Amino acid sequence: MKKSISILAFILFVFNTSYSQNEVCDCKKELDFMVEKIQKMPSYKKQIKGEKLKAFETTFTELSSKMNEPISIETCFKYLQKQLLLINDVHSNIAVSKKYNGLQNYTSNLLPQINPENLKDSLSKKSLTDIEGLYSYKDELIIGVMYHNSKSKLTGIVLESKLPQWKMGDIKFEATPIQDSKYHLYDYHIEQKTPSLLKSLTLENGRIWGYKKIGNTANEELPIKGQTNWEFKQLNDTTQYLYFGHFSNRNKKEHQAFYESVKDKLTAQNIIVDLRNNAGGNKKFSDVYLKLLKNKIVYILTNCFTGSNGEQFTHKLRKLKNATHLGQTTRGVISYGMNYGYSYNSPSGYFEITPTDMDFHEYFEFESKGISPEIQLDFDKDWIQQTLEIIQKRS
DSSP: OHHHHHHHHHHHHHOOOSBOSSSEEOHHHHHHHHHHHHTTSHHHHHHOOHHHHHHHHHHHHHHHHTOSSOEEHHHHHHHHHHHHTTSOOTTOEEEEOTTSOHHHHBOOOOOTTOOHHHHHHHHHTSOTTSSSEEEEETTTEEEEEEEOTTSSOEEEEEEEESSTTOOTTOEEEEEEEEETTEEEEEEEOTTTOOEEEEEEEEOBTTEETTEEETTOOOOTTSOOTTOOSEEEEEOSSSEEEEEESOBOGGGHHHHHHHHHHHTTTOOSSEEEEEOTTOOOBOHHHHTHHHHHHTTSEEEEEEOTTOOTHHHHHHHHHHTSTTEEEEESOOOOOOSEEOSSOOOEEOTTSSEEEEOOOEEOGGGGGGTTTOOOOSEEOOTTSOHHHHHHHHHHHHO
16 A cells, blocks of 8 residues: 555655647747836846846756647646746736637546545545545545645546546646645646646645535634625624625725725724735725724634635724734735736747736735744634634633
8 A cells, every 4th residue: 555655745746737638839928018018117127137037047048848749738838837836926927818728628637547535535534634545525526635755746537536537547637745734736627637737826725726525524714604795793792893805996886885884883992803814905995994994803714715805804993902803814816916806828829828017015024925824723613603712702
């Protein structure tokens, strides 16, 4: 059994691509085009100086030397990501376009020497506290997650599938650690099987992105099921509750209506501000609450899906004189942003580049890292109830 797992780990460590080589592109043109766009980003201008500029130029030269001949779309995608990742800017992105038919070109990574059933049996015996083990994805796939030989990078292997496009032994993702519990996730789309890179994701409480460890039923870091995007509640005589699902520009009227409905109701001494899963938006919809909350005792709740302006608002709330931050470290997608949201199709049409154009570099210490709470909450007990208990002890 150990020999079987060792062989698999070695194979996964050395594998380069999951796709056949039918579709190719002139990757040098793609690289030149992408670099031209990202050099205009505030994040590039702030970070890529001195030794980092030398590293950026060296990487560009090394990658260019590998592009003398047309190469596969996925190999090119990995090269472009390698160049882009030299800039610590989680918002910036390059994606494989729908033009690339990944589903048609996908081939199984499973080799005849490997027995997935043995692997499944071995991983099923891992404890709930181990990162390695069996994970579910939307009740459609069972993924075996295991370390490479290096004991750093993780690979997710399909061990059971309800979907015809996914076979036992296919690789669903690779997770590369960046710091603490944060990973970059190189993932294949559930339907099209096109590759993508999801940056700065947290692996904690048996969860990374949409993958959840089987047997771990604790989900209290997630918002209450059925909760709307904005909610106000009177929890008891001394505590009120605000939930903000996002601050998006798409809901200007709803934001204004909610603000008008609560601005005169915040009369309690304690206010719980719940920002779990808040992926951000416009600060003019968040910062209006700072004045309402400045004389309150504020308890801020965040999870690993709190990002962008949700994180910036968290940081501003923490500066209030009577604020306490609880829950889980935020995502770490905070220092830059997209005002106009321009995306550019690459020369081949196989890639879409989305550079950032907003500068919030004052938050750079949290980029790819997130803002850590002062009090971590348990994942197996309701977070609102835990917060109320903390409030009661402080009374």
